[in-house]
Amino acid sequence: MELSRSAAWSALVFHKQEVDKKTIRDMFACESDRFVRFSVKWKEMLLDYSKNRITSRTMELLLELAHSAGVDEKRQQMFQGEPINFTEKRSVLHTALRRPSGYVLDVDGLNIADEIADVLLQMKNFCEEIISGKWKGYTGKSITDVVNIGIGGSDLGPYMVTEALKPFAHGGLEVHFVSNIDGSHIRETLKRLDPQTTLFIIASKTFTTQETLTNALTAREWFLAQAVEEEYIKKHFAAVSTNQEKVVEFGIDDANMFRFWDWVGGRYSLWSSIGLSIALYLGFNRFEELLAGAHAMDEHFLNEPFSQNMPVILALLGIWYRNFFDAASHAVIPYDQYLHRFPAYLQQLDMESNGKRVDENGHTVNHATGPVIWGEPGTNAQHAFFQLLHQGPDLIPADFIVPLKSQNPSGEHHDMLLANCFAQTEALMKGKTEQEVRAELSDAGYDEADMHKLLKHKVFSGNRPTNTILVQELNPFMLGSLIAMYEHKVFVQGVIWRINSFDQWGVELGKQLARTILPEIQSEEAITAHDASTNALINMARTFREENIRKASAQLSFF
Ligand code: F6P
Numbered sequence: 001m002e003l004s005r006s007a008a009w010s011a012l013v014f015h016k017q018e019v020d021k022k023t024i025r026d027m028f029a030c031e032s033d034r035f036v037r038f039s040v041k042w043k044e045m046l047l048d049y050s051k052n053r054i055t056s057r058t059m060e061l062l063l064e065l066a067h068s069a070g071v072d073e074k075r076q077q078m079f080q081g082e083p084i085n086f087t088e089k090r091s092v093l094h095t096a097l098r099r100p101s102g103y104v105l106d107v108d109g110l111n112i113a114d115e116i117a118d119v120l121l122q123m124k125n126f127c128e129e130i131i132s133g134k135w136k137g138y139t140g141k142s143i144t145d146v147v148n149i150g151i152g153g154s155d156l157g158p159y160m161v162t163e164a165l166k167p168f169a170h171g172g173l174e175v176h177f178v179s180n181i182d183g184s185h186i187r188e189t190l191k192r193l194d195p196q197t198t199l200f201i202i203a204s205k206t207f208t209t210q211e212t213l214t215n216a217l218t219a220r221e222w223f224l225a226q227a228v229e230e231e232y233i234k235k236h237f238a239a240v241s242t243n244q245e246k247v248v249e250f251g252i253d254d255a256n257m258f259r260f261w262d263w264v265g266g267r268y269s270l271w272s273s274i275g276l277s278i279a280l281y282l283g284f285n286r287f288e289e290l291l292a293g294a295h296a297m298d299e300h301f302l303n304e305p306f307s308q309n310m311p312v313i314l315a316l317l318g319i320w321y322r323n324f325f326d327a328a329s330h331a332v333i334p335y336d337q338y339l340h341r342f343p344a345y346l347q348q349l350d351m352e353s354n355g356k357r358v359d360e361n362g363h364t365v366n367h368a369t370g371p372v373i374w375g376e377p378g379t380n381a382q383h384a385f386f387q388l389l390h391q392g393p394d395l396i397p398a399d400f401i402v403p404l405k406s407q408n409p410s411g412e413h414h415d416m417l418l419a420n421c422f423a424q425t426e427a428l429m430k431g432k433t434e435q436e437v438r439a440e441l442s443d444a445g446y447d448e449a450d451m452h453k454l455l456k457h458k459v460f461s462g463n464r465p466t467n468t469i470l471v472q473e474l475n476p477f478m479l480g481s482l483i484a485m486y487e488h489k490v491f492v493q494g495v496i497w498r499i500n501s502f503d504q505w506g507v508e509l510g511k512q513l514a515r516t517i518l519p520e521i522q523s524e525e526a527i528t529a530h531d532a533s534t535n536a537l538i539n540m541a542r543t544f545r546e547e548n549i550r551k552a553s554a555q556l557s558f559f
Contacts, residue, residue: 002365002366002367003069003365003366003367003496003497003498004366004367006065006068007068008061008064008065008068008069009065011061011064012058012061012062012065012320012324013324015057015058015061016324016325018055018057019053019054019055019058022055023462023463024051024052024053024429024462024463024465025429025430025431025462025463027055028050028429034050035048035050037050037056038050038052038054038059040308040309040310040313042300042304042310043296043481044471044472044473044478045310045469045470045471045472045478045481045482046468046469046470046471047310047313047314047467047468047469048467048468048469048470049313049314049317049467051425051426051428051429051465051466051467051468052317052320052397052465052466052467053320053325053463053465054317054320058320059307059313059316062316062317062319062320063306063307063312063316065316065319065496066306066312066315066316066492066496067306069495069496069498070495071306071312071492071495071496074491074495075301075302075491075492075495078092078093078095078491079095079298079302080105081093081096081105081106081107081112081263084500084502085265085500085502085503086360086500087500087503087505088262088502088503090262090263090502091107091263092263092265092268092502093105093107093112093261093263093264094264094265094268094269094271094272094487095295095298096112096113096116097116097264097271097272097291098271098291098292098294098295098298098480098484099113099295099298100295101113101114101116101117107261107263112261112263115261119258119259119260119272119273122258122273123258123273123275123276123279123284123287124279124284126238126258126276126280127276127279127280127283127284127287128284130143130146130173130199130280131170131172131173131280131283133172135235136235137195137196137197137198137199137232137235137236138196138227138229138232138235138236139196141196141197142197143173143197143198143199144172144173144174144194144197144198145173145174145175145176145193145194145197145198145199146173146174146175146176146198146199146200146201146277146280146281147175147176147177147178147189147193147198147199147200147201147219148175148176148177148178148201148203148276148277149178149179149186149200149201149202149203149212149215149216149219150177150179150201150202150203150204150209150212150240150274151179151180151204151209151211151212152179152209152266152267152348152352153205153265153266153267153268153269153270153274153348154203154204154205154209154212154240154266154269154274155177155179155203156267156341156344156345156348157267157269157270157274157275157345157483158177158203158270158274158275158276158277158278159177159179159341159345160339160341160342160344160345161270161275161278161290161479161483162175162177162277162278162281162282163338163339163340163341164336164338164339164341164342164474164479165278165282165286165290165338165474165475165476165479166338167338167407167408168282168286168475168476169281169282170281170282170283173280173281175277175280175281176189176192176193177277178215178219179211179212179215180211181210181211181214181215183218185215186215186218186219187218190218190219190222195222195223195225195226195227195236196226196227198223198236199236199237199238199280200216200219200223200236200237200238201238201239201240201276201277202216202237202238202239202240202241202247202250202252203239203240203241203274203276203277204239204240204241204243205241205242205243205260205262205264205266205269205274206241206242206243206246207239207241207242207243207246207247207250208243208246210511210514210515213250216250219237220233220237220251223236223237230251233251233252233253234252234253234255234256237251237252237253237256238252238256238257238258238276239252239256239257239258240257240258240259240260240272240273240274240276241257241258241259241260242259242260242261242262242264244257244259258273258276259273260272260273260274265502266504267348267349267352267353268349268487270483271290271291271294275287275290278290282476286476287476289475289476289477289480290476290477290479290480291480292477292480293476293477293478293479293480293481293482293484294480294481294483294484295480295484296477296480296481297310297311297480297481297482297484297485297488298484298488301484301485301488310485311485311486311487311488311489311491311492312488312489312492314399314467314485314486314489315488315489315490315491315492315493315496316492317397317465317467318330318371318397318489318493319493319496319497321371321395321397321465322368322369322370322371323367323368325395326368326395327371327394327395327396327397328368328371328372328394329371329372329373329374329394329396330371330372330373330374330396330397330398330399331373331374331375331389331396331397331398331399332346332373332374332375332398332399332401333375333376333377333378333381333398333399333400333401333424334375334377334378334401334402335377335378335379335400335401335402335403335417335418335420335421336377336401336402336403336474337377338407338474339377339401339474340376340377342375342401343373343374343375343376345483346373346375346486347373347374349486349487349490350370350371350373350486350490351370351372351373352504352506352507353370353490353491353494353501353502354369354370354490354493354494354497354499354501355369355370355506356369356370356494356497356499356500356501356503356506357369357499358499359498359499360498360500365497365498365499367497369493369497369499370493370497375398378400378417378420378421378424379417379420382420382424386424389428389464390427390428390431390460390464391460391461395464395465396464397464397465397466397467398428398464398465398466398467399466399467399468399469400421400424400425400466400467400468400469401468401469401471401482402417402418402421402468402469402470402471403470403471403472403473403474403478404418404470404471404472404473405472405473405474407474421468422468424466425466425468427460427462428462428464428465428466429462429463429464429465429466430460430462431459431460431461431462431463431464432458432459432460432462433459434455434456434459437454437455437458437459438451438455440458441454441455441458469482517534517538520538520542521538521541521542521545522542522545523542524546526539526542527539527542
């Protein structure tokens with residue numbers, strides 16, 4: 001039966017008419033216990049979801065939807081390693097990467113707990129050598145800079161985490177991230193580096209990704225231009241991958257390869273050896289704290305009843321707005337400058353996971369699935385796009401994430417940051433009525449005619465839902481928990497929407513076409529094989545390129 005015809009779904013459609021009759025502001029006015037009923041405290045984290053368009057009945061119905069969708073069973077299947085990634089016939093076991101060792105979980109005849117422990121030990125030893133300075137580069141100097149070359153999940157997670165946890169870095173190493181095929185990315189990074197003291201980590205699950213391999217070759221060429229001897233590569237290049245054959249083919253020493261497994265999805269891989277740059281930058285013990293925080297959230301997700309389960313609640317609220325209010329996007333606003341890459345990281349996690357429309361029986365679903373995820377840190381975001389959140393015609397639910405503790409206490413800065421965060425969620429919820437605007441304008445001495453012209457522009461409809469996620473301190477443990485919470489949120493939504501959150505076929509077509517177009521841009525012949533637009537674009541690039549080559553050779557012959 002189609003999801004939208006299920007009893008749980010129909011009950012929600014019907015119930016929405018009731019909810020529409022009241023604003024969140026009205027609900028707060030007559031429910032003194034609303035915050036207590038609609039908030040969950042877990043360790044040093046609080047999820048306040050009271051500023052949502054929900055009643056207790058809404059939550060009951062949403063929880064019923066989760067139960068009837070089989071979230072409980074699917075959750076067990078995931079943790080037990082069943083191949084729930086059904087289009088790729090793979091287990092989904094990023095949770096095993098952060099589980100303390102000493103358990104037995106068999107995948108393809110191997111106890112993965114032993115496999116994971118081996119790689120963690122290898123990472124630990126490597127980190128100790130590099131951080132202590134024992135590991136020497138080709139001229140006998142210690143490593144000062146680590147460059148992670150990877151893209152997508154092999155970049156966004158480690159980059160986001162190293163930025164978020166800057167105050168926890170040991171300070172002995174700088175870390176850099178190169179992802180884009182745009183040569184400016186690697187060239188600008190290399191400009192600041194010395195090959196004698198630089199370590200490159202080539203991070204790619206498949207080791208076939210065009211961007212990563214091209215950037216890695218450029219790094220290799222840059223390194224050899226100074227180091228000359230190929231044998232020095234082993235002192236300056238490491239690889240993180242599931243594909244040993246390709247790593248060796250690329251010329252990276254086997255001893256410098258950190259493996260992981262196909263049951264770790266790219267966007268879920270920061271917990272694996274893909275996190276090597278994190279461990280090097282923070283120190284291995286901090287990396288372990290990150291894993292511990294994620295594991296604690298896994299336990300919460302596994303064991304708490306749905307009504308007290310943070311990822312489940314967030315997932316259900318997301319579904320409430322996406323499917324019953326037609327909210328096409330969801331904003332994430334961290335009130336923490338260190339989390340500036342968090343929205344970008346969540347974009348891949350959420351949109352690559354739930355940007356799907358075919359269910360496990362091959363049927364196109366007739367309900368909306370993953371929303372557009374976007375955001376920027378507050379307070380910057382307030383001065384950029386908040387106007388639309390407050391007064392635009394669309395409903396855009398938002399998560400506000402804020403730590404109580406500042407890593408850089410400085411005068412009133414942090415109190416102001418908190419005040420802004422809380423003020424925004426209050427403003428989005430309450431809005432400003434015509435009556436309130438009228439009183440304000442009248443106090444300011446406006447006459448009736450001017451007031452009339454301005455009135456509607458100054459009204460805020462309010463009733464705009466937000467979640468506030470308050471953490472005491474954004475430390476490695478809490479960040480691990482926060483990330484895992486969103487991973488599980490995405491999982492629960494995927495189960496309810498009946499899609500496979502763990503494949504990503506949608507990124508393939510563009511990659512294939514780029515492989516066709518590359519030689520066409522480099523060709524001397526006019527291209528006619530595509531549609532008129534694509535032909536014209538290719539031919540312009542081709543002509544521009546040819547002219548540049550001609551100019552360069554004319555200049556050479558002049559000299
Ligand atoms: O193109 C999408 C994608 O496959 C992501 O899912 C993945 O994280 C990224 O590319 C990088 O892939 P790899 O780690 O294999 O280089």
